[in-house]
Amino acid sequence: MAFTRAAGKHRRPSALSRRSANIAGVAALTTTGVIGTLAPQAFAADQDLAAEETGSIRAVVMEDSVTETLAERVEAQATAQREAYEKAEAQRKAEEARKAEIKRKAEAKVRQEREERARAAREAERKRLNAYRLPVAGSYVSTGYKAGGAMWSSGSHSGVDFHASSGSSVVAVGSGTVVEAGWGGAYGNNVVIRMNDGSYTQYGHLASIGVSVGQSVTPGQQIGLSGSTGNSSGPHLHFEARTSAEYGSDIDPVAYLRSHGVSV
Template sequence: MAFTRAAGKHRRPSVLSRKSANIAGVAALTTTGVIGTLAPQAFAAEQDLAAEDTGTIRAVALDHSAEVVAERIEEQAQAQQKVLDEAEAARKAEAERKAEAKRKAEARAKKEREDRERAAREAERKRLNTFRLPVAGSYVSTSYKSGGALWSSGSHSGVDFHAASGTSVVAVGAGTVVEAGWGGAYGNNIVIRMNDGSYTQYGHLSSIGVSVGQSVGSGDQIGLAGSTGNSTGPHLHFEARTSPEYGSDIDPVAYLRGHGVSV
């Protein structure tokens, strides 16, 4: 008798089919298990590598950004320092310019002051060394060594300059008064030691305007003409001497001319 295999979806697989299926399932499980085990590990490795790469890139980026910021700060600092240096240099230059201008002004003022002082000294020296007539615009009315009974020595020891009473009498040059007062036959008289060591004498004065020890300059008024002492009328008796004493007289006209005075 023959048997027929049932067909359809409710048909139970054969033992061989089941074994084959089991073997395939084990293989699949084995394969799936290996793959399942290896896959998470590979993914994790990829994630770690990606994270490491991302961190490295981020660190490099941060380092680069820090360097850029540092460079910009340094550039700004250098620029600010340059401005400060330039301002300081300008300040120093201005200070030096002002100091130089002040030095020049002081030197100029000093030179001008020295020039004025030199000019004043020169003018004073000229004034002191300049001689003049004892009576301005006058002339000799009685010459030196004129003879006659009027003089005790028998001759005139000086010269007489024409002068009305009260006419100004001046020092013929610079010197120091060594005598001022009554001089006997000379009446009121003055004797001056001149700066060059010579002496001049002024007699018959109506009044005396200086005192012993007083310094006088050329042209300074020392008294007024008159007719005191042994005199026949108002005039100025003038002598040039080598000493303050009577008898040391020298030619007064030659003396004055020797000092540049036109007589």
């Protein structure tokens, strides 16, 4: 008896049938657009990825731009602050220089004024030391030079007599150095001064002497008090001008004083 296969739903399709069915299915999917539908979805996904990447790049670019702008602002602010500081520092230095210049000028003015005062004081002192004056302030000549009489051993007056009451102040007529101070015989108490110009002056008949040998004197400095010591007829000052310290070198005392600007 010949063997026969069972027919019906329990029978498994042959491999050829399955292959054919698969092919048919693929064709059907293609025909129905399933594969066509999948293709656009994949493309859309690619587009989304590209868009996302583009957005990321754009975000990075924007972020870099913002960062760069912020850095520029910070740098600009720093530059402005530096310029403001440098300007303020320049103004401060200029103000300090201005104040220093004002101070320098003020100090220079003070120095100049001080020097001018010192120069004026020196000039005044020089004039004072070079000035001459009467040996008795406000006095006058009571007996003239070369007057004759028995009172003088030489027969004539070797000097002049200035009117002076007893105890009147007798001063040096100019600057010089005392070379004699004491008793002078007929001159009584007397003082002899070597003047700075090399001449000599003598003051006789003093009641008292107020200087000593070697002492420097200036015009108007008191050297003694008038009196009537020695060969004297009464209180007065005997005054002589000489070219040397020796007796007999006398010159006209009035002419001598007038040559030094003294009104006699």
